[in-house]
Amino acid sequence: MKINKINKWFRNILKASSLTAVMFVFQACYGTAYDDYKEDVFISGKVISKSTQQPIQGIKVSPKSESVFAITDKNGEFGFYSPRYRVTDYFDTLSAVREGYPLLFEDIDSTENGAYADTLLYINVQYQHKVEVNMQLEDAQ
Amino acid sequence: MRNKILQILFNLFKINEIKLHPLNYLFWECTQRCNLCCLHCGSDCVSDAQYKDMPFEDFLNAVLPLKNMYPPDSITVVITGGEPLLRKDLPDCGKQLRKNGFRWGIVTNGYLYDNQKHTELLSSGMGAITVSLDGLEMHHNWLRCNPKSFQNAVDAIEIIATSQRLNYDIVTCVNKLNINELEEIKQLLLSKKVKNWRLFTIAPIGRAAHNPDLHLSPKELHFLLAFIAKTRNEHKINTYFSCESYLGKYERKVRDTFFFCRAGVNIASVLIDGSISACPNIDRTFSQGNIYKDNIAEIWENKFQIMRHRQWAKKGICTTCKAFQHCKGGAMHLWDKQLTSNQACIFHRMNH
Ligand code: SF4
Ligand code: SF4
Numbered sequence: 253m254k255i256n257k258i259n260k261w262f263r264n265i266l267k268a269s270s271l272t273a274v275m276f277v278f279q280a281c282y283g284t285a286y287d288d289y290k291e292d293v294f295i296s297g298k299v300i301s302k303s304t305q306q307p308i309q310g311i312k313v314s315p316k317s318e319s320v321f322a323i324t325d326k327n328g329e330f331g332f333y334s335p336r337y338r339v340t341d342y343f344d345t346l347s348a349v350r351e352g353y354p355l356l357f358e359d360i361d362s363t364e365n366g367a368y369a370d371t372l373l374y375i376n377v378q379y380q381h382k383v384e385v386n387m388q389l390e391d392a393q
Numbered sequence: 394m395r396n397k398i399l400q401i402l403f404n405l406f407k408i409n410e411i412k413l414h415p416l417n418y419l420f421w422e423c424t425q426r427c428n429l430c431c432l433h434c435g436s437d438c439v440s441d442a443q444y445k446d447m448p449f450e451d452f453l454n455a456v457l458p459l460k461n462m463y464p465p466d467s468i469t470v471v472i473t474g475g476e477p478l479l480r481k482d483l484p485d486c487g488k489q490l491r492k493n494g495f496r497w498g499i500v501t502n503g504y505l506y507d508n509q510k511h512t513e514l515l516s517s518g519m520g521a522i523t524v525s526l527d528g529l530e531m532h533h534n535w536l537r538c539n540p541k542s543f544q545n546a547v548d549a550i551e552i553i554a555t556s557q558r559l560n561y562d563i564v565t566c567v568n569k570l571n572i573n574e575l576e577e578i579k580q581l582l583l584s585k586k587v588k589n590w591r592l593f594t595i596a597p598i599g600r601a602a603h604n605p606d607l608h609l610s611p612k613e614l615h616f617l618l619a620f621i622a623k624t625r626n627e628h629k630i631n632t633y634f635s636c637e638s639y640l641g642k643y644e645r646k647v648r649d650t651f652f653f654c655r656a657g658v659n660i661a662s663v664l665i666d667g668s669i670s671a672c673p674n675i676d677r678t679f680s681q682g683n684i685y686k687d688n689i690a691e692i693w694e695n696k697f698q699i700m701r702h703r704q705w706a707k708k709g710i711c712t713t714c715k716a717f718q719h720c721k722g723g724a725m726h727l728w729d730k731q732l733t734s735n736q737a738c739i740f741h742r743m744n745h
Contacts, residue, residue: 259413266406274649275406280660280672281593281635281726283420283471284498285560287520292558294491294518319508320516333491333518335558 289335293377296331297385299324299357301366308368308389310361316354316372323360336377353377357387367392396645400719403651411658411701416459416693417467418655419495420662420673421452423486424475429502430538432604444665449486452663455684457493462690465494469521472497473673475665478505484517491518498522498560503549504542511552521560523591524549528571529578535570547585554586562589564635567617568607575620583630592621593635596674596727596737611743622646637727638739639720656725657681657700661693669693671700674726700725709734710741 266272279285299311307328314321315337322332341350352374359368368389377383424446459468470490477483477499490497498521499514506524514522526546527536533543553561563582567575575592582590594617595607609617618640624632625647634640634647636654644651656671664670668680669692679699682692699705706722711734714720722728723735735741 256413259409262409263413263415266409272402272406275403277649278418278636278653278655278659279562279591280418280420280471280655281637281724282473282500282672282674283418283660284469284500284521284523285562285589286418286469287496287498287560289520289558289560292518319512321512322516331488332516333488334516 292333292335293380294331294333294382295353295355295375295377295385296329296382297387299328299330299387299389301368302388302390305388308365310359310365311368311389312356312358312360314356314358316356336380338378341374350374355385357389359389359392369393399645400651403653404719407653410653410655414658414693414697414701415467416463416659416661417469418471418660419456419459419468420471420473420660421447422474422662422665422673423447423449423452423472423477423483424480425665426479427474427476427502428479428504429476429542431502432536432538432607446480447663447665447667449482449489451667451684452486453489453493455663455667455689456495458688458690459693460494462694466496468495470495470497471500471521473500476502476504478510484513487514487519488517496520501525501549502537502542503546504539506545506549506552508552511556515556515558520558522553523562523564524553525566526550526563526578526582527566527568529574529581532568532571532574536566536568547581550582550585550587554588562591563587564591564593566595567592567609568595569609569613570606572609572613572617575617579624579630579632587630589631589633590624591633591635592617593637594739596637596724608737611745614739614743618643618647637724638737639716639723641716641740641743652720652723654700654721654724657697661689661697663689671697672726676726676728676730678730679725705732706735708732710738711735714741716740 267276299308301308309324309326311324312321313330315334320332320334322330324330337353339354355373355375357371369392371389425444478501487497500523503524524546527533530543534540550563594609621632621634639652660671662670662673663684667684669682669689670680681696703721707717711717711722723738727735727737729736
């Protein structure tokens with residue numbers, strides 16, 4: 253038990269030192285590199301209709317202009333992993349500024365599951381690994 | 394002198410690592426189906442596989458006990474095959490792994506990798522990927538036995554190289570036919586903005602055992618390692634040799650650290666039939682248990698002694714080897730099932 257503590261202590265020192273940290277990086281012949289990325293977040297939640305309060309299927313949820321996304325299932329639920337973006341968007345005038353992670357809800361299946369207005373929401377994902385967003389979409393005009 | 398001191402320090406690190414044996418690299422052979430039929434394949438995969446794909450629940454239930462031993466995000470699950478992209482449930486499997494705290498990545502021939510797959514896998518939390526590129530068009534297609542495999546792999550590489558999120562690399566199996574085009578392959582990868590390139594040789598296992606044309610001569614091995622060392626000095630693309638052998642004077646010139654076979658020390662695998670082993674390219678008779686009857690956490694803790702303690706390996710070509718104290722018999726995947734000798738040590742081949 254005692255030896256194990258010393259071994260762990262020795263390991264931690266080696267790992268923390270910039271000279272020896274490289275010893276911990278390896279990859280088997282037929283394997284990938286490690287995934288040690290720390291800057292991503294799981295964004296999940298539920299999309300319902302504001303007018304009927306029923307779940308909506310077929311809504312694409314994504315960080316605007318990035319390649320990750322999820323489509324809501326029959327329960328209106330979605331979930332996807334994404335790097336933590338933070339953008340500042342300027343609208344018509346400089347006074348109309350939005351900041352944060354731009355989460356876009358898009359009705360991509362036309363009227364198949366009803367017709368809803370696309371909505372852009374700015375959320376805070378800083379330092380978080382999991383964020384839950386419940387959204388009510390307005391009917392399309 | 395500096396190298397000698399570093400080697401001693403590294404040997405101490407190895408003893409410590411073997412004692413602690415933290416598992417942080419777990420292969421999952423999720424399918425044996427494959428869409429190509431490569432000449433050098435180490436896994437003897439076929440389009441009509443002997444085993445059905447392993448149900449994901451079986452794998453997940455088996456590995457959950459590991460969460461009691463290690464923080465799950467310190468374990469990267471490397472999903473391999475066969476060709477993992479043939480599994481339609483791959484993004485769901487990955488997402489479930491990630492939700493349970495594990496990290497994950499895939500090893501692919503790139504044939505089916507397109508923008509849609511890329512998006513689905515990234516959205517499911519994939520963090521690492523390795524794509525094979527085994528030469529320029531003619532030789533890649535020859536090795537992969539498919540006229541479109543080169544173009545599809547290059548298209549996949551182009552997509553992957555755009556991702557800031559992925560920890561990826563391109564692997565090249567160096568053989569007699571592509572060794573003279575390494576410089577051109579390098580230029581191709583640079584033009585695609587690839588950051589990491591790993592090279593390895595073809596070991597005489599799997600289908601490659603019966604094809605001596607695939608194996609490099611001592612002269613070609615020297616050429617390859619010198620090429621890697623030179624490319625590393627150029628600092629244009631992070632190039633390195635795989636873990637497959639102790640390399641004598643090339644140690645640390647072609648990799649960041651010294652040779653260390655981590656099979657059973659940091660690396661485990663769950664194979665298609667549920668066997669628990671280390672790297673999937675190790676002879677399957679060295680399996681240490683089976684998820685359908687054993688607890689993987691207990692197997693990891695108490696078994697794998699043959700891979701962790703290598704004094705037995707001082708036999709065959711290793712008997713009189715001066716490097717044994719650093720190498721300990723080399724790559725576990727190069728030992729035959731009777732443990733008579735390491736079958737293809739590069740250091741030995743280069744010096745004999
Ligand atoms: S068995 Fe082979 S692939 Fe696995 S760690 Fe050892 S040298 Fe690398
Ligand atoms: S002969 Fe054996 S001990 Fe020597 S370098 Fe090769 S594998 Fe290692």
